Amino acid sequence: MDEQTLKQAIERYSAAMFTVNRRFNAIVRELMPEELTVDQYYILSSIRSQGQCTSSELADIFCVGKSSITAIIARLFDKRWIRRIPDEKDRRVIYLSLTEEGEKLAAEIDLKIEGLMGNYLNRFTDEEAQRFLETYEKLANVLLET
Amino acid sequence: MDEQTLKQAIERYSAAMFTVNRRFNAIVRELMPEELTVDQYYILSSIRSQGQCTSSELADIFCVGKSSITAIIARLFDKRWIRRIPDEKDRRVIYLSLTEEGEKLAAEIDLKIEGLMGNYLNRFTDEEAQRFLETYEKLANVLLET
DNA sequence: GTTGAACTATTCAACGAATGAACTATAGCA
DNA sequence: TGCTATAGTTCATTCGTTGAATAGTTCAAC
The missing domain is CATH 1.10.10.10 (Winged helix-like DNA-binding domain superfamily/Winged helix DNA-binding domain)
Incomplete structure (x- = not known):
């Protein structure tokens, strides 16, 4: 994998990880009881x-x-x-x-x-x-x- | 996929996600400058x-x-x-x-x-x-x- | 046996992130 | 014009986190 491709892959990876974590966390928060x-x-x-x-x-x-x-x-x-x-x-x-x-x-x-x-x-x-x-x-x- | 296999898969999934998020976050925190x-x-x-x-x-x-x-x-x-x-x-x-x-x-x-x-x-x-x-x-x- | 290093857990002050309600100001529609 | 929706802020409060200081405990070396 050349330099540029690697950089793009990392960029896509970061973005996916960020989105999954943030959204998943928000959804789980909804499931929590009040207390x-x-x-x-x-x-x-x-x-x-x-x-x-x-x-x-x-x-x-x-x-x-x-x-x-x-x-x-x-x-x-x-x-x-x-x-x-x-x-x-x-x-x-x-x-x-x-x-x-x-x-x-x-x-x-x-x-x-x-x-x-x-x-x-x-x-x-x-x-x-x-x-x-x-x-x-x-x-x-x-x-x-x- | 039967009930039990599904449950186990979800369990493994949760565990992996948790570990990756926590450790990755801790490592990234180390990279941050003081401010x-x-x-x-x-x-x-x-x-x-x-x-x-x-x-x-x-x-x-x-x-x-x-x-x-x-x-x-x-x-x-x-x-x-x-x-x-x-x-x-x-x-x-x-x-x-x-x-x-x-x-x-x-x-x-x-x-x-x-x-x-x-x-x-x-x-x-x-x-x-x-x-x-x-x-x-x-x-x-x-x-x-x- | 005593001492000192290492370890477990806690307290405390301080800060950052988050919530939700109340508020200001603006936009746009009927 | 006046009503409603929207963008951003403020405020009090709560939670999670850090890091330093503390108390008590274990253990090994002397």
Whole structure:
């Protein structure tokens, strides 16, 4: 690929990424219940998929400082969607997990988002979707290495 | 595709999207100069690619309210990276364009990001990258229709 | 055993981004 | 003319984020 073609590809790539992210985010925001922000949902969802995790782990996953996580967790804790469970061995660490209400809330939204994404997935053939997913995951892994 | 496979695909999709967005955003943030946030750069970049545009157009593109744009523009204007040019026909509208310094700053960062993305693109074959881009743009268009 | 380095989580002040309602000014149509 | 729609701003409020400072804990080396 020559210089110029590469530049154009990157340009198109940036544009597509920007549009998809912004629009998708806006649509997901519409799905959120009154009391929950999109970021808060992602935190709930992340804890849920791991069953249990720590603030530091979340900070790594979300690529933000630990104090950001502390703030979000505090809001979710106040609303009784999250439990804090001190580790018995290492008294520095506090495990986070969902309460029953948190579990229910996350499951509800997951279902909505699943439906949403299912609708978009319909627009593509199985093969196209499959290929796309594979490359996307490959990209995610490259970014995880860094 | 049966129910269960679909659900798994969506799950993998969500995970990849999340990872790519978060990590990419964090890396881009590292590239920013002290005085500029990522969002501010995207605004500069958007104005630059259009040459000239209005607040309302930016609000649509970024999927946020107009008052958000007003705030960001105010910061960029204070730093002399943006010009406000009143429309002569319709005195309600104000066109935004980059100053020379704004142009220079945006070009500088564009180059950095281009280099960054070029590095990642290297990891994929031309064909894989091409296919991925096409599907990505198709998805962006689907989201634009909504 | 004590000390010191490393680590976990929290607090705090400050800032940027976003919302939504209220407002100003202008345009354009009936 | 007067009504309605539109473009942009202002304001109070909330959320997410940063980075520095802090408290408490672990662990390994001395």
